[in-house]
Amino acid sequence: MLINLLHSLQRLINLECLKYLDHCNKLIIKRNKNMKILSKLTSVLILSASFFLAGCSNENMQENMIETEAVVTMRNFDQADVVSAQLGSDEIKSISNEVSDNLKSSIFKMENGQMVTCNDCNIDDFEITQVFLCSNLSDCDYETQTLLYQNGTTTNATHTFTGEDVIGIDMNYKGEYVRMSDIEVFSQSQDGEYSYAGELGVEVFANGSTGTNSAVYNFPILSDEDDPENSLSGMWMRIVLDF
Numbered sequence: 001m002l003i004n005l006l007h008s009l010q011r012l013i014n015l016e017c018l019k020y021l022d023h024c025n026k027l028i029i030k031r032n033k034n035m036k037i038l039s040k041l042t043s044v045l046i047l048s049a050s051f052f053l054a055g056c057s058n059e060n061m062q063e064n065m066i067e068t069e070a071v072v073t074m075r076n077f078d079q080a081d082v083v084s085a086q087l088g089s090d091e092i093k094s095i096s097n098e099v100s101d102n103l104k105s106s107i108f109k110m111e112n113g114q115m116v117t118c119n120d121c122n123i124d125d126f127e128i129t130q131v132f133l134c135s136n137l138s139d140c141d142y143e144t145q146t147l148l149y150q151n152g153t154t155t156n157a158t159h160t161f162t163g164e165d166v167i168g169i170d171m172n173y174k175g176e177y178v179r180m181s182d183i184e185v186f187s188q189s190q191d192g193e194y195s196y197a198g199e200l201g202v203e204v205f206a207n208g209s210t211g212t213n214s215a216v217y218n219f220p221i222l223s224d225e226d227d228p229e230n231s232l233s234g235m236w237m238r239i240v241l242d243f
Helices: 002-064 198-205
Strands: 068-074 106-111 114-117 126-134 146-150 156-161 166-173 212-220 235-242
Touching: 068 146, 068 198, 146 156, 198 212
Parallel strands: none
Antiparallel strands: 068 156, 068 235, 106 114, 106 235, 126 146, 126 166, 212 235
């Protein structure tokens, strides 16, 4: 009789254990379902956020990529005295809208932080084949170039500006190729004085005191790719553009 009682007690314990295990299993299944639902909700939220950010990015890109069109004239080279263009400081401005009526494109030297006439420079030593604009450096070839200067003659050319525009130069010095960095038309710094401002376009170069809409670019002749701001030849070039 005692044995039967023990067997009954064992069966009862086994039954309760099975019920408990079944209950635990149901809880696990329910939790897994909740986790799947949460995972799906998280995926939806991430996807929605991605679309939202992509939309904002596209809007910003479209805003920053507003194209403007303008007629551009490059002033011809003139080796006249450049004393009037002295800096007044020890830092040369790569871009400026301080352009006088008689300022010309030229070649000069830097001495003690000042632009000085390159008296020993012979313009004939510089074979400047062409000066051109490109709307985008990554897509700059013969078909996309806007010529500003070719074979000793400047041109009036209509160019579509994007904000990523560069000035390109093909030049030899005494018969040898001279490396020239592509000169950015607009400041690429967001807080730059002459950064591209969408529909404003080249109007960022407007100078109310002189009544001009022009820009002057100063850059080294012969530079190293790792140090494009330093002139290995000691000479610099100035290009003046009127918009």
